[in-house]
Amino acid sequence: MSRTILNRLHSAALALLASAFAPAALADWALNMPVGVTEISKEVYGLHMLILGICVAIAIVVFGVMIVSIFLHRKSRGVEPAQFYHSTKAEIIWTVIPIFILIAMAVPAAEGLIRIEDTRNADMTVKITGYQWRWRYDYLDHDIGFYSTLDRESNQARRLNSGTDPYSVENYLLEVDHPLVVPVGAKVRLLLTAADVLHAWWVPDLAVKKDAIPGYINEAWFKADVPGIYRGQCAELCGRDHGFMPVVVHVLERDEYDAWLVEQTADKVATPENVAATRKL
Amino acid sequence: MSQVDTHSQHDHHDHGPEKGLKRWLFTTNHKDIGTMYLIFSLVMFMTGGAMAMVIRAELFQPGLQLVEPGFFNQMTTMHALIMVFGAVMPATVGLANWMIPIMIGAPDMALPRMNNWSFWILPFAFTMLLLTLVMPGGGPAGGWTMYPPLIQQTGIALPFLIFAIHMMGISSIMGAINIVVTIMNMRAPGMTLLKMPLFVWTWLITAYLLIAVMPILAGGVTMLLTDQYFGTTFFNAAGGGDPVMFQHIFWFFGHPEVYIMILPAFGIISEIIPTFSRKPLFGYESMVYATASIAFLSFIVWAHHMFTVGMPIAGQLFFMFSTMMIAVPTGVKVFNWVSTMWRGAMTFETPMLFSLAFVFLFTIGGFSGLMLAIAPVDFQYHDTYFVVAHFHYVLVPGAVFGIMAGVYYWLPKWTGNMYDERLGKLHFWLSTIFVNVLFFPQHFLGLAGMPRRIPDYATQFADFNMVSSIGGFGFGLSQLLFIYVIVKCARGDVKATDKVWDEPRGLEWTLSSPPPYHSFNVAPEIK
Ligand SMILES: [Cu+2]
Numbered sequence: 075m076s077r078t079i080l081n082r083l084h085s086a087a088l089a090l091l092a093s094a095f096a097p098a099a100l101a102d103w104a105l106n107m108p109v110g111v112t113e114i115s116k117e118v119y120g121l122h123m124l125i126l127g128i129c130v131a132i133a134i135v136v137f138g139v140m141i142v143s144i145f146l147h148r149k150s151r152g153v154e155p156a157q158f159y160h161s162t163k164a165e166i167i168w169t170v171i172p173i174f175i176l177i178a179m180a181v182p183a184a185e186g187l188i189r190i191e192d193t194r195n196a197d198m199t200v201k202i203t204g205y206q207w208r209w210r211y212d213y214l215d216h217d218i219g220f221y222s223t224l225d226r227e228s229n230q231a232r233r234l235n236s237g238t239d240p241y242s243v244e245n246y247l248l249e250v251d252h253p254l255v256v257p258v259g260a261k262v263r264l265l266l267t268a269a270d271v272l273h274a275w276w277v278p279d280l281a282v283k284k285d286a287i288p289g290y291i292n293e294a295w296f297k298a299d300v301p302g303i304y305r306g307q308c309a310e311l312c313g314r315d316h317g318f319m320p321v322v323v324h325v326l327e328r329d330e331y332d333a334w335l336v337e338q339t340a341d342k343v344a345t346p347e348n349v350a351a352t353r354k355l
Numbered sequence: 356m357s358q359v360d361t362h363s364q365h366d367h368h369d370h371g372p373e374k375g376l377k378r379w380l381f382t383t384n385h386k387d388i389g390t391m392y393l394i395f396s397l398v399m400f401m402t403g404g405a406m407a408m409v410i411r412a413e414l415f416q417p418g419l420q421l422v423e424p425g426f427f428n429q430m431t432t433m434h435a436l437i438m439v440f441g442a443v444m445p446a447t448v449g450l451a452n453w454m455i456p457i458m459i460g461a462p463d464m465a466l467p468r469m470n471n472w473s474f475w476i477l478p479f480a481f482t483m484l485l486l487t488l489v490m491p492g493g494g495p496a497g498g499w500t501m502y503p504p505l506i507q508q509t510g511i512a513l514p515f516l517i518f519a520i521h522m523m524g525i526s527s528i529m530g531a532i533n534i535v536v537t538i539m540n541m542r543a544p545g546m547t548l549l550k551m552p553l554f555v556w557t558w559l560i561t562a563y564l565l566i567a568v569m570p571i572l573a574g575g576v577t578m579l580l581t582d583q584y585f586g587t588t589f590f591n592a593a594g595g596g597d598p599v600m601f602q603h604i605f606w607f608f609g610h611p612e613v614y615i616m617i618l619p620a621f622g623i624i625s626e627i628i629p630t631f632s633r634k635p636l637f638g639y640e641s642m643v644y645a646t647a648s649i650a651f652l653s654f655i656v657w658a659h660h661m662f663t664v665g666m667p668i669a670g671q672l673f674f675m676f677s678t679m680m681i682a683v684p685t686g687v688k689v690f691n692w693v694s695t696m697w698r699g700a701m702t703f704e705t706p707m708l709f710s711l712a713f714v715f716l717f718t719i720g721g722f723s724g725l726m727l728a729i730a731p732v733d734f735q736y737h738d739t740y741f742v743v744a745h746f747h748y749v750l751v752p753g754a755v756f757g758i759m760a761g762v763y764y765w766l767p768k769w770t771g772n773m774y775d776e777r778l779g780k781l782h783f784w785l786s787t788i789f790v791n792v793l794f795f796p797q798h799f800l801g802l803a804g805m806p807r808r809i810p811d812y813a814t815q816f817a818d819f820n821m822v823s824s825i826g827g828f829g830f831g832l833s834q835l836l837f838i839y840v841i842v843k844c845a846r847g848d849v850k851a852t853d854k855v856w857d858e859p860r861g862l863e864w865t866l867s868s869p870p871p872y873h874s875f876n877v878a879p880e881i882k
Contacts, residue, residue, distance in 0.1 A: 103818055104803035107735055122732045129722040137715060140693050144711070149633070149700040156698040159635040168690045169683060176679045179729065184672055186731040191668045232419060232811055240417040240814055247813045271505040272598065274663055274738060278804045283734045285664045287599060288504060289592020292665035309663075309738040309806045311498045313505055314425045317809030 108278050111300040111325070115281035117186050125179055132175075190281075193293045196263030200254065204266070204273030204286035204308070207315035211254050214265075218338045224318050225249040232318060248305040253322035257331035258301045266292040271313060277306035277321055285310055298325040371872055380475075383467030384872065385452045388474050390769070392449030393762070395477060397838065399441030400755075402485070404831050406434040411793075411827035414820050419811050427810035428496035429488065435499035436516075439616065440523045441481050443750065446758045447619035448473075448530050451558045453769065455534060457863045457870060458552045460543025460879040465536040473529040480522035487512035498808060500609070501576065503590040503601050507583055514584070517576045524569040531565035534558055543862075545881030549643070552861050553636065556643050557622030560650045564615050567654075568608040575604035599664050606657035614653045617717075617749060618646060620757025621688060624710045627764050628692050630859045631707035632699030638691040645684035645691075652681050662733045671730045678728035682721070689718055702857070705779035709760035712752055712787045720748030723798065738808075741801025747794045751830075752787070759786075759837070766844055767851035771869040774844035782840055785833035792826030 109119045147153055201212040205221075212219035224232075228247050231238035240246040256262050266275055268286040276283040280296040298304070306321040326334060372378045372387065382388060409430050413421045422430070452470065456463055464470050487494040492510020495501070506513065538559050542551070551559075578589040579601070588594025590601045629636045636642065658666060658674040666674075692714050701707070723745040727733050736742060767773050796819035801807075805816045812820065851868045862879055863870070 103799075104815065105799045107802040108804070118732055118735055121729060122726070122735070125726050125729055125732065129725060133718070133722060136689060136693060136718065140696065140711075140714065143693065143696045143699075144701065147632075147696065147699050147701055149702045153698075153700050155633040155700040157634065158698075159637050159639065159695075161638075161694075164690075164694070165638055165641050165687070169687060172683050172686045176682060180676060180679060183675060183729045183731055187671060187675070188668065190731055190734070191671075234419040234421075234423055236418070238418075240811075245813070246417065247811065271508070272502055276738075276806070278735060281735060283663050283737055287592075287664065289598065290665060306804065307806050307809075311428070311502070311505065311738075311808045313496075313508060314423075314428065316428075317424065317806070317811050 110279040110281050111298050111302065111304065112280055112296050113299070114186075114190055114296065115279060117189070118281045121182060121186055124182065128175060128179065193263050193295045195261065196295060197260040198256070199263045199265060200256070201265045201267070202254075202275055202286060204268035204270075204275070204312065204319075206270050206313050207308075207319040209250075209254075209273075209275070209308075209319065209321060211252075216335060216339070218335070220252045222250045222252045222254065222322070224320060225251055229318070245305065247318065248307070248320045248322070250320055250322045253303070253324045255324045255326060255331065255334050256298065257328050258298055258325050259328070261295055261297045264294045264296075266290075266294065272310045273308050273312045273319070274310035275306075275321055276309040277304050277323055279304040280306075280323065283309055298323075301325045301327055301330075381471070383463070383471050385456050385464045385467070385470065385874075386769075386870070386872070388464075388470050389449045389452030389454075391474050392445045392452055392477075395474070396442050396444075396446035396449060397841075399437050399445065399481065401834065401838075403434050403437035403442055404834060406430045406437070407827060408831050410434065411824040413810055414812070415824040416821060417812055417814050417817050422810070424810045425493065425496060428498075428808065429494040431808055432495050432498055433484070433488065436484065436495075437481070438750075439499065439612070440520075441477070443616045443754050443758070444527065445477060447558075447561070447616070447754075448527075450554075450619065450623070450758065450761050450765075451530075451534055454765065454863060455537060455555055455558060456541065457866065457874045458555050458861055459538060459541060459546055460862050460875050460881065461537065461541035462873045462875050464533050465541055466533045469529050470533050473526045473533065476522050476526040480519045480526070483515050483522075484519040487515050490515070500602075500605055501579065502605070503579060503582065503598050506579060514580060517580045520576050521573055524573045527565050528569050531562035531569075534562040535566070538562075543875065543878040543881055549640065550881060552622075553625035553639065553642055554619070554622035557618040557625075557646050560646050561615050561618045564611045564618075564650055564653065568611045568615075571604060572608040572612075575601060575608065578604075599661070602661050602664060603658065606660045607654075609660065610657040611650070611653045613746075613749070614649060616754045617757075618650070620713070620754045620761075621646065623757045623761040623764070624692065624713050626861065627706045627710045627760055628695050628714075630764075630856050631704060631710075632696050632701050633858050634695060634699035635860070636691070637694035637697075638687070641687055642691055645687040648684040649681060652677060652684070656681065659728055659730075659733070662730045663737050675728055675730040679725065682725050682728075685721055689714060689721075704763075704856070705774075705776060705783055706760045706764035708780065708783045708787075709756045709763065712783070713756045713760065716748055716752030716756070716787075716790070720745055720753055723748065736801060738806055739801035740797040740805045740807055743807045744794050744797035744801060747797070751794065752790050756786075762841070765863070766841065767855045768863055768866075768868050768870065770845050770847070771851055771867075772844050772847035773849040773851045773855075774840055774847070778836065778840045778843070782833060782836045785836065786830060789826045789829035789833055793823055793830050794826070796820075796823045796826075 107119055107122055109116055199214040201214055203210040208221050208223040210221050227243050228249055231240055231243045266284050266286040267290060268288045273286040274283055275286055282294050282296050284292050284294040302325055304323045308316055308319040413427055490512050494512050495509050495516045497506035497509060538555060581587040582589055582591060588596040590596045590598045625636055625642060656674060656678045659678040662671060727736055727745060763779055800816055800819050805812055853868050854864045
């Protein structure tokens with residue numbers, strides 16, 4: 075192993091110190107949700123920060139009162155305890171004010187939810203099927219379909235006492251052989267189902283997490299604004315290798331995507347695996 | 356409270372306990388049964404804790420070093436089942452057994468033989484559950500939520516798991532009926548419902564929750580059993596069944612279950628804070644109404660555990676709004692506790708320290724719960740370590756700290772000896788520091804994208820996982836100190852007074868420490 079436990083502990087302690095001063099500088103000590111690359115993911119991030127902000131504000135007030143009380147109203151300071159035990163006015167106030175705060179949260183949350191659930195006017199549709207333990211992507215507008223499995227290097231390194239240092243594997247556990255490929259700016263509709271047990275398809279940067287359920291076809295969608303590679307994982311316990319079925323999405327520029335499509339169609343004739351896959355469509 | 360004469364009736368009721376093993380096997384005494392429940396729960400707490408240590412050791416660094424993924428899943432599944440049904444629930448039942456008859460001025464529980472049976476089912480149920488770990492195919496590994504179709508891939512452990520759950524359910528239902536009947540019929544004259552201590556109130560409501568939802572769990576797991584062995588297809592889509600239906604059934608049980616675990620802790624905290632603030636509980640009646648509201652709401656929020664299953668938007672909106680509403684009565688409780696402290700004269704003995712930590716840390720768990728209620732954001736949080744952090748905050752520094760506070764509060768009453776305050780405080784500080792080192796970083800892990808229930812993870816999650824594991828080992832080791840303090844107290848020679856504390860309220864402090872074998876043979880007078 076290139077890094078011993080002691081080494082890691084040492085760097086962990088250092089990073090803990092450093093992160094107190096510059097959390098943004100250390101990606102490994104990520105503290106918050108990614109903003110993501112879709113309009114929805116940005117809205118979700120905004121909602122998350124709003125609710126977190128409200129919670130922190132309430133916490134400061136409530137914990138503040140408690141801390142003041144703990145310091146001032148202690149027997150060791152020789153105080154006489156008051157004997158009040160009731161105040162209708164106070165109790166009405168702290169029932170009503172939270173209701174208004176909750177309404178202020180509920181309105182943007184409901185609006186966001188309605189936008190997330192609007193799968194109309196999609197530019198393309200991909201059917202996603204969860205298997206123990208890999209994903210299958212079928213492009214319903216084309217004759218393209220393939221399985222997406224954990225890449226070989228990660229798969230070797232993740233064996234019990236494999237002798238391979240996970241740090242030596244690029245994108246350890248977050249790389250697949252065949253990623254989902256989509257064009258930038260297109261509204262991609264996803265139809266999710268599963269062949270055996272429950273799975274959940276999740277990519278944090280796209281703010282999509284939806285269960286893949288046998289016998290069900292669930293809908294979701296995303297529209298990525300920035301080309302790039304986005305990674306996620308299966309999010310519903312699906313058995314032994316639940317931790318080893320990542321999701322990788324390549325968002326390509328339009329022309330690159332078109333070239334990829336041509337390549338796939340050409341490929342399909344060449345390999346028997348793809349012929350078999352097409353037949354399943 | 357007038358003087359209580361517990362030795363005036365020299366008839367057959369005034370006997371001591373039997374000697375030896377018979378005392379524990381055949382006992383119908385609420386204190387003996389309460390003690391057995393509490394010891395059993397402590398044993399289960401350490402067993403489930405050992406499993407948590409395996410989990411945190413494997414997650415100490417990326418890569419698999421100690422266990423195979425299949426065994427890891429058995430550990431997460433069994434850890435949850437044992438902690439929920441074996442540690443937290445029996446602990447609160449044990450406290451109920453010990454304290455409710457005393458708090459309402461009764462001689463014992465209303466149904467003492469059933470009480471014996473409710474307890475003695477548990478060791479058998481959990482022995483059977485634990486034995487599944489050495490069965491061919493191993494123990495259940497589909498998560499404590501037992502979602503089909505995955506749970507149907509369990510080997511021969513499945514029927515044993517289901518039978519164990521049936522036994523636990525029977526035990527809980529009998530225990531709950533006993534508590535309801537005791538509270539409804541055995542209160543001392545003058546002890547009206549709205550004069551009952553809050554611990555009695557929260558347990559009364561908890562008992563109704565148990566009676567309402569344990570049969571639903573039993574029904575759900577029985578359907579799993581018939582799907583597996585008798586050809587039914589309740590949850591099998593290929594046979595016209597619906598795998599999501601199980602989730603609805605499970606969480607219709609599961610959400611009230613959350614309150615079954617936390618409401619008794621609310622009651623304990625509501626007893627302790629007034630004692631050490633030397634001030635009456637603020638807003639007693641609103642505490643009762645808030646508890647009842649929480650219990651009612653707990654029946655109409657279940658699907659917030661399943662926002663990602665693809666519910667219609669109306670359903671998602673309903674469960675989002677109903678869940679957010681729980682924040683209102685929960686807020687009332689927190690505000691009332693803080694107001695009870697306000698302008699009191701506080702001292703900080705171990706039970707009070709645990710109660711204060713409870714208010715702080717349970718509230719943090721409440722905040723993350725509110726965040727999880729927001730459906731569009733829950734799509735990001737769902738099934739990540741953010742959820743793990745959330746429910747461990749409400750269950751460990753929530754329910755478990757509540758129980759520990761109660762144990763320290765009443766231990767001198769139970770044993771007649773004072774516990775070692777210095778060691779108690781040390782146990783408190785170690786537990787509180789390590790529980791935060793253990794669970795707070797898990798919020799960050801979840802937000803950064805780490806799913807729950809995975810034995811290995813991408814390297815960017817390594818740092819916080821290591822911190823969390825160190826916290827876990829620290830918290831686990833600190834609990835050995837808890838056992839030491841209890842044993843030392845039980846054997847100790849520093850006698851406790853009858854009142855134990857400065858100005859405690861409640862009937863338990865009018866009895867001797869330890870109380871007579873039959874608590875109140877003559878009903879106390881309630882002012
Ligand atoms: Cu999966």
